[in-house]
Amino acid sequence: MPYIHLRLAGELSREQKKQIVEEFTATMERVANKPREYVIVNIEETKEENWGWGGAMLDEV
Amino acid sequence: MPYIHLRLAGELSREQKKQIVEEFTATMERVANKPREYVIVNIEETKEENWGWGGAMLDEV
Amino acid sequence: MPYIHLRLAGELSREQKKQIVEEFTATMERVANKPREYVIVNIEETKEENWGWGGAMLDEV
């Protein structure tokens, strides 16, 4: 039951999301021996201005 | 201090959210003996196209 | 694809976990009309000393 949560700044196209889901799932199947029907991926697209890194706002770095 | 995070594809009506909060809280109180004033529920409604399952996009399954 | 993550201070018996899984799943099925085979519950048991509330440590409140 691997649950993968990807949180990133900005947006992805549907094509990118699909590719990410396929590749993450393939990695879990091949490397961790998890049946693919158990692998769940959730993508969370967020605003850049909601991230800080090293004490600064990500969109000002 | 039970913190319950529900992440789901799609949206819920206010009535559904209210009912879920009530039932989850009642479960924690009755089954886990937690005082209800400590139980927090947070609901996150997400787009279906942001989920993958078994390597496929949830809205194509 | 409802994914429910319960994070709480302390531990639960297997019987309690089982009951929580059953009740949370039933709530999602009945209230949110989600097929039960899509409902995932994950329970995270944590140390009390890793929680703060209102600025104080939970185990000192």
Added chain:
Amino acid sequence: MPYIHLRLAGELSREQKKQIVEEFTATMERVANKPREYVIVNIEETKEENWGWGGAMLDEV
């Protein structure tokens, strides 16, 4: 690699976000001895009606 996720009901101004990022990062650096370039902060602004507390909806409390 401290990763701080702040989830709150309502919205914050950019100025507030910036201040929070600065202070959380400073705390991690000073108290936990973590290099500031490793400290990541992510802020998630959510609707009040998606929170329950003590069995009631947060916006009805």
Added chain:
Amino acid sequence: MPYIHLRLAGELSREQKKQIVEEFTATMERVANKPREYVIVNIEETKEENWGWGGAMLDEV
């Protein structure tokens, strides 16, 4: 700033973790055009008995 959180039932060897980190990072770089030095992966290994699926405990399915 993609942050990937993998939560799974059971444990992984160090070699598996390393391979997963490499592959997830490569996917983010190639598919989402994210600089690899921004990609963070966190793996959380959990007990099987803390998962429910479809209303049953994962280790009884």
Added chain:
Amino acid sequence: MPYIHLRLAGELSREQKKQIVEEFTATMERVANKPREYVIVNIEETKEENWGWGGAMLDEV
């Protein structure tokens, strides 16, 4: 209802946890105008070997 989840590699002393809880709470109160009795902090201490950054394992960087 600000909920702050801090996930970090390594462990903290009780004194450090207490100080972090106090400072994070004070920041939320002063900067975001949140009543302190609503501020929850949860600290998750994890193994260094469960983190990847830039495609490498954190404990090999």
